Structure formats: C-alpha cells, structure tokens
Amino acid sequence: MRKLTEGKLVVATHNAGKLREISALLAPHGVDVVSAAALGFDEPEETEDTFAGNARIKAHFAAKKSGLPALSDDSGIMVDALDGAPGVYTADWAETPDGRDFPMAMSKVWSKLEDMGAKEPRSASFNCTLCLAWPDGHDELFEGKVDGRLVWPIRGSHGFGYDPMFLPNGESETFGEMSPEKKHGMSHRAAAFSELVDGCFD
Numbered sequence: 001m002r003k004l005t006e007g008k009l010v011v012a013t014h015n016a017g018k019l020r021e022i023s024a025l026l027a028p029h030g031v032d033v034v035s036a037a038a039l040g041f042d043e044p045e046e047t048e049d050t051f052a053g054n055a056r057i058k059a060h061f062a063a064k065k066s067g068l069p070a071l072s073d074d075s076g077i078m079v080d081a082l083d084g085a086p087g088v089y090t091a092d093w094a095e096t097p098d099g100r101d102f103p104m105a106m107s108k109v110w111s112k113l114e115d116m117g118a119k120e121p122r123s124a125s126f127n128c129t130l131c132l133a134w135p136d137g138h139d140e141l142f143e144g145k146v147d148g149r150l151v152w153p154i155r156g157s158h159g160f161g162y163d164p165m166f167l168p169n170g171e172s173e174t175f176g177e178m179s180p181e182k183k184h185g186m187s188h189r190a191a192a193f194s195e196l197v198d199g200c201f202d
C-alpha cells in the first residue's frame, strides 16, 4: 500500500461538517489540510451507484486539479427496512431548490417507515468509504461502518446531516447528542480512518 509522504493533503469535500470531522481525525498525524471547497474547486458529479465509485470520482478530481494527494469521503445511511435506502443517495434525499434540508430528509425516512409499519428496532447503519488518490492516478480505498437504529423525534444538535436520528448500538445518546470526541471514537468515518492510518501513515 502506498504511504502518504507529502505534507499537504487536499480534503475533497464541500461538506463543512465532514471537513470538521476529517480535520479532527487527521490532526494527530501532522498533515497540512486544505479543502477542495477552499481551493474553489467545483463539485464533480457523483454518477456512480456505490460509495467507492463516488469516493474515487471526488478524490481523483481533486488530486488531478491540485497536483497533490487528495482524500475524499463518500458516505450515507442505509436503512434495513428500506432495503438499504437512502444509501448512496443520502445527500440527494435532502436536496431542495434552496439547498439541503436535513430535518425534511429525516422526516421523509421516518414517514416511510411509519407508512410501511416497520417494526422496532428500526435498524440502520452509517457507512463511509474513504479514497486517497494521487495525481498519477494511484488510489487506496478504506471502509467503515457503524450499526444502530433510528429514533423519532430527532435528538441533539451536534454533528451534521442525519446524526440526530441515529442511535448507535449500545449507546443512549444519538450521534446528534454526543460530543464530537465520542462520535470520533465509534463512527463509520473513524472506522475507515483507522484503516487509512494503519495503511498509509508511518
């Protein structure tokens, strides 16, 4: 597996919540981080139907454009009773003409479960695929997952996206209620990061 040797890394995301988490997860490793959004890069279209496929699109786009290694994150929530939806389309479910509306997206998920009479526990998982790509076209992929269940009403104002409706197994706080440090100890993103750190950092 290729090691990350350069000091500077582009984080290929336009999501401020993800950038905050990725920066915190990278902080102990002495990497100098700049985001694709801060560099003014466009968002490439996420045309694949897998997390890995879309992670590769985002990381290669930023690596080519910057001439630096780039790290992307493609992630989403998979609800068992919905056969894994919204999955790769988790961000799309929140899309409105005025931007993303996550309270609306969470209530869409919950109403679908209500409409179908889904039984407790309404199990779901958060999934994350990281892609580290270099300007020469090489890449490495890492995956992480956390299992839990969905709750309603939503709880907490920490984190981002669908965090307030996700209760990880064995916990009493949703991702929206827990501190960032606690989420970083158990999240899908943290799990993928630990693979990345083991494989690519000295």
Ligand SMILES: O=c1nc[nH]c2c1ncn2[C@H]1C[C@H](O)[C@@H](COP(=O)(O)OP(=O)(O)OP(=O)(O)O)O1
Binding pocket: 012, 013, 014, 015, 018, 043, 046, 058, 073, 074, 075, 076, 077, 090, 091, 092, 094, 126, 159, 160, 161, 162, 163, 175, 187, 189
């Ligand atoms: O820890 C999380 N806590 C809550 N929600 C989360 C999390 N991780 C992903 N999610 C949701 C947010 C987003 O709606 C979708 C990912 O979509 P995804 O395309 O990978 O990210 P994005 O468009 O927000 O940013 P970008 O593509 O620029 O990295 O899953």
Ligand SMILES: [Mg+2]
Binding pocket: 046, 091
């Ligand atoms: Mg996206």
